[in-house]
């Protein structure tokens with residue numbers, strides 16, 4: 001079957017939550033344990049998109065938590081969900097090794113609870129979140145996003161999370177906060193890639209990333225705590241990671257412990273490691289080749305057998321240009337790559 005490209009926008013106000021979706025999502029989130037019940041939803045796969053539009057009986061729900069739950073649906077026909085088994089077994093997370101199967105094998109060593117995420121820097125109200133806070137304190141939203149790795153493979157992943165803007169607004173940024181710096185946990189005793197440069201791919205730890213304040217405040221930018229209706233598996237960056245769908249995957253930093261408002265462009269791991277190959281912006285751009293390969297197309301990991309994949313055209317800003325291109329107006333994107 002041929003998958004065709006689409007330039008349609010996937011982020012439209014009128015697609016955000018109606019009552020039915022709201023109730024259905026609450027049910028899913030309760031089942032996945034985000035609302036306190038223990039049981040996990042069994043393989044939601046493709047069906048869960050359609051389920052969201054079927055009616056749902058009113059249920060006895062624990063109060064408060066899901067009040068402003070919203071749902072943004074990625075509509076394009078090419079954008080079938082990548083099977084959960086592939087999303088959770090084909091990963092980049094160098095703290096646990098450099099081969100795609102290493103993270104799923106090694107990341108279980110990571111202690112997720114207790115966790116401490118600090119939001120600080122140039123703001124009036126710095127604060128900290130513990131493990132439970134990540135799941136209970138904010139309205140959780142589902143976002144189905146394309147994810148495009150700079151290595152030219154891609155997936156479609158149903159995330160659960162909190163808009164980063166929600167956390168930043170709570171911190172109340174000062175007017176000189178121009179950028180946001182992110183930092184992954186450094187805990188070599190649990191992260192084998194941090195024990196040796198060979199295992200860890202020769203990068204320096206902790207892994208760090210950054211966004212401009214405008215990018216960080218953009219409604220598409222998500223702090224994810226789950227995928228496929230479950231808490232994040234460790235290999236996907238548990239318990240809390242960034243998702244910036246119009247940028248190459250390496251911007252979507254995993255297992256975050258610190259989010260800091262700063263006034264200068266912060267250092268970023270892959271830029272530090274190979275500045276001629278990886279820039280600060282890293283917007284998905286089919287017109288700008290990586291020095292060692294073209295970015296014009298990508299290998300979409302699809303439904304089907306273990307090796308199912310489909311070559312498709314890569315879209316500017318990963319197909320989210322309508323929503324984000326204005327952020328880069330007047331910028332030479334071959335220079336700011």
Ligand SMILES: Nc1nc2c(c(=O)[nH]1)N[C@H]1C(S)=C(S)[C@@H](COP(=O)(O)O)O[C@H]1N2
Pocket residue numbers: 087090091092093094095147148149150184207235236237248249250251252253254255
């Ligand atoms: N801390 C940390 N975050 C990371 C990485 C990493 O090695 N360490 N790899 C990045 C890269 S290159 C990609 S493509 C995505 C992969 O996310 P996934 O495994 O959940 O698909 O995570 C990003 N976040």
Ligand SMILES: [Mo]
Pocket residue numbers: 092148149150151248249250
């Ligand atoms: Mo990546």
